[in-house]
Amino acid sequence: MTTDTTGAIPPVGETDDDLIQLLTPEGERVHHEAYTPRIDDLDRAALEGLYRDMVLVRRFDSEATSLQRHGELGLWPPSLGQEAAQVGSGRALAPQDYVFPSYRELGVAWTRGVDLHQVLHQFRGEDHGGWDPAAHNFHLYALVIGSHTLHATGYAMGIQRDGDVGTGDPDRDRAAVVYFGDGATAQGDVNEALTFAAVNDAPVVFYCQNNHWAISEPTTRQSRVPLSHRGQGFGVPSVRVDGNDVLACYAVTAEALERAHSGGGPTFIEAVTYRMGAHTTSDDPTRYRTRADEEVWRRRDPIERLATLLRAEGSGEEFFTALEAEAEAFGEGVRDYCRAIPVPPDSRMFENVYATENAQVSAEREWFTEYQEGFDTEEAAG
Amino acid sequence: MTATAPAPANQRLAMAKAINLGLRRAMERDAKVLLMGEDIGALGGVFRVTDGLQKDFGGDRVVDTPLAESGIVGTAIGLAVAGYRPVCEIQFDGFIFPAFNQITTQLAKMHYRSRGRVQVPVVIRVPYGGGIGAVEHHSESPEALFAHTAGLRVVSPANPSDAFTMIQQAIACPDPVLFLEPKSRYWDKADVEVSAAEQVLDADAGLNQARIVRPGTDVTLAAYGPSVATALRAASAAEAEGHSLEVVDLRSISPIDFDTLTESVRRTGRLVVVHEAPVFFGAGAEIAARVSQECFYHLEAPVARVGGFHAPYPVAKLEHDYLPDLDRVLHAVDGVLAH
Numbered sequence: 058m059t060t061d062t063t064g065a066i067p068p069v070g071e072t073d074d075d076l077i078q079l080l081t082p083e084g085e086r087v088h089h090e091a092y093t094p095r096i097d098d099l100d101r102a103a104l105e106g107l108y109r110d111m112v113l114v115r116r117f118d119s120e121a122t123s124l125q126r127h128g129e130l131g132l133w134p135p136s137l138g139q140e141a142a143q144v145g146s147g148r149a150l151a152p153q154d155y156v157f158p159s160y161r162e163l164g165v166a167w168t169r170g171v172d173l174h175q176v177l178h179q180f181r182g183e184d185h186g187g188w189d190p191a192a193h194n195f196h197l198y199a200l201v202i203g204s205h206t207l208h209a210t211g212y213a214m215g216i217q218r219d220g221d222v223g224t225g226d227p228d229r230d231r232a233a234v235v236y237f238g239d240g241a242t243a244q245g246d247v248n249e250a251l252t253f254a255a256v257n258d259a260p261v262v263f264y265c266q267n268n269h270w271a272i273s274e275p276t277t278r279q280s281r282v283p284l285s286h287r288g289q290g291f292g293v294p295s296v297r298v299d300g301n302d303v304l305a306c307y308a309v310t311a312e313a314l315e316r317a318h319s320g321g322g323p324t325f326i327e328a329v330t331y332r333m334g335a336h337t338t339s340d341d342p343t344r345y346r347t348r349a350d351e352e353v354w355r356r357r358d359p360i361e362r363l364a365t366l367l368r369a370e371g372s373g374e375e376f377f378t379a380l381e382a383e384a385e386a387f388g389e390g391v392r393d394y395c396r397a398i399p400v401p402p403d404s405r406m407f408e409n410v411y412a413t414e415n416a417q418v419s420a421e422r423e424w425f426t427e428y429q430e431g432f433d434t435e436e437a438a439g
Numbered sequence: 440m441t442a443t444a445p446a447p448a449n450q451r452l453a454m455a456k457a458i459n460l461g462l463r464r465a466m467e468r469d470a471k472v473l474l475m476g477e478d479i480g481a482l483g484g485v486f487r488v489t490d491g492l493q494k495d496f497g498g499d500r501v502v503d504t505p506l507a508e509s510g511i512v513g514t515a516i517g518l519a520v521a522g523y524r525p526v527c528e529i530q531f532d533g534f535i536f537p538a539f540n541q542i543t544t545q546l547a548k549m550h551y552r553s554r555g556r557v558q559v560p561v562v563i564r565v566p567y568g569g570g571i572g573a574v575e576h577h578s579e580s581p582e583a584l585f586a587h588t589a590g591l592r593v594v595s596p597a598n599p600s601d602a603f604t605m606i607q608q609a610i611a612c613p614d615p616v617l618f619l620e621p622k623s624r625y626w627d628k629a630d631v632e633v634s635a636a637e638q639v640l641d642a643d644a645g646l647n648q649a650r651i652v653r654p655g656t657d658v659t660l661a662a663y664g665p666s667v668a669t670a671l672r673a674a675s676a677a678e679a680e681g682h683s684l685e686v687v688d689l690r691s692i693s694p695i696d697f698d699t700l701t702e703s704v705r706r707t708g709r710l711v712v713v714h715e716a717p718v719f720f721g722a723g724a725e726i727a728a729r730v731s732q733e734c735f736y737h738l739e740a741p742v743a744r745v746g747g748f749h750a751p752y753p754v755a756k757l758e759h760d761y762l763p764d765l766d767r768v769l770h771a772v773d774g775v776l777a778h
Contacts, residue, residue: 155521157517184554185548185551185552185553185554186552186553186554186556189556190520190553190556190557191556191557196520196557197549197552197553197557201540201544201545204513204540204541204544204545205545206513207509207510207512207513207514207516207517207541208513208514208516208517208520208545209517210510210513210514210517211513211514211515211516211517211518211519211520211521211525212517212518212520212521213517214514214517214518214521215517215518215520215521215522215523216521217499218473218499218523219521219522233517245509245537246509246510246513246540246541249505249507249509249510249513250510250513250514252505252507252510253504253505253507253510253514256505408554408555409550409551409553409554409555410550410551410589410590411550411590411592411614412550412555412558412560412613412614413612413613413614415592415694416647416694416695416696416697416698417693417694417695418589418694
């Protein structure tokens, strides 16, 4: 990658001719014959809504990162820099679409109505999940890379069997959407998922956030071709989009969903973005990338560019000031919430291992309960 | 869907046919049940267990999948999340390992990590075990690897009647079930009470329970799947020598019905565990440890184990030496009786 910290913001890479962009890093609209009509429904209030989404998600993310630094969370995967890729796509979904996230999808969770505080539970070590997937059509985070692309594909096969594609009813037609990273494309499961989706015409959208890094390994260690070519190789229509352009992410996802909803099958989206923070808080990006590279991407910030557009199109400073105050209040509550998450009861360990009574679990639970009660008895006696 | 022709209460069926009939019953009963696997459609599976089902239920319910085991189980998980009850067929035991990750890290744990909000009632059928003269990776017994994983049930029928019942119980069960079909017994025939199916669907009532299939007084033989027939033959042979052997068919490997087993051992005072899987770290190790702990004062001899060796499953010409046969079981019985 060329590092240019003085002149115009450089393009994303050498194969960017096919990169869909509707909003430049300088905050100017770009007309695209196929995709601009997809954002016609986004009036200024909607654009302000997308901006608010991104600002609040970033604020929450930065608080969570700080909480980990203070020892309140065991780990945190920052989503700094990927807000547009997540919010833009998430806002294009219908309520009845079902999302299978990876583990960095804070912005998508937000668009699905998940109370972001619930996401903290997993990283504080209180839960393996934290929210009710069915209540938000947002599945639990998947930590085994790429495993959930198959779950999404299977879910989409279920949608087909339920007859919920191609009905023409916008409240009924639905799809599965799976989020994963550039590293995941190297996994066998992702390739099997693309195969199953393609041969079944499954209504599933593969949304790959190419954030350039799989922990310390650059995308060039995962693939010799642009990742969107992977989809094409399986016969899945594929598109590359500027992942820091919230409007383009919205538009390409809307198109992919229209294809899925109408019975047109799967789509592969490569959202080219950049993970500005560490992979997780246990990672040290200074060991494998330069500040100069980070600076290039900082100048493509997804939030800044939308702010420029909003100002140009008439959003007043009162909007920004009010949002700043809202974000401040939102952030302040995060610490208190996090610290108040209780340690789960011991018995939690044995709950829901099976949906049915299981002799093995019952016996061990009984033994452990008696063992614990023995300490209480000793204490009382002592 | 075609209606099932009126059938007599009892039919003499081979195990493969009994499972086929059980699958048919489950599919007729619940439109959310679907089968998926390699070659299970027009071919009816390489063992013909799904013979005729695609013809009757269509390609959407009997799905010929791409040749990708992780894909089969992984998409089954998604289908289950969407409200379906997928029954996967893995073509052979040795080919389950590409799906190992999906089974152990995803399928087994989704209910737990969702704190009960998500159920994944997936059944994975696997023709397993040796004795049919196959090439490598076609004769293995990987049950211990899966029994070690919390969240999965692991079961194996030993006869056609149980196979017919247990496959329906497994499908009705809200937990994921690894259903190990003893391929060497696929062609064994027995009377199957096909009219009883409706009464046995309560998975909790039956799928967990071991069964004493032959009462005896001197030694307990514990076995499951393909080894039950071997144990029964050994018991018959021992009778001729004046020894009374009790045979317990465990049926479920996870969980294990220790109550039935320990009651038997307390009566006989001696236990020999028989399975095809390697003895080292096998199901017999768990059983021996547990029975030694719980029946220590009733045991007249150390628990003996008979099974496979700590070697890859051998070539077909040597598998008769690897598999526990009548003589090795009787040798172990002699050993525990010598105490």
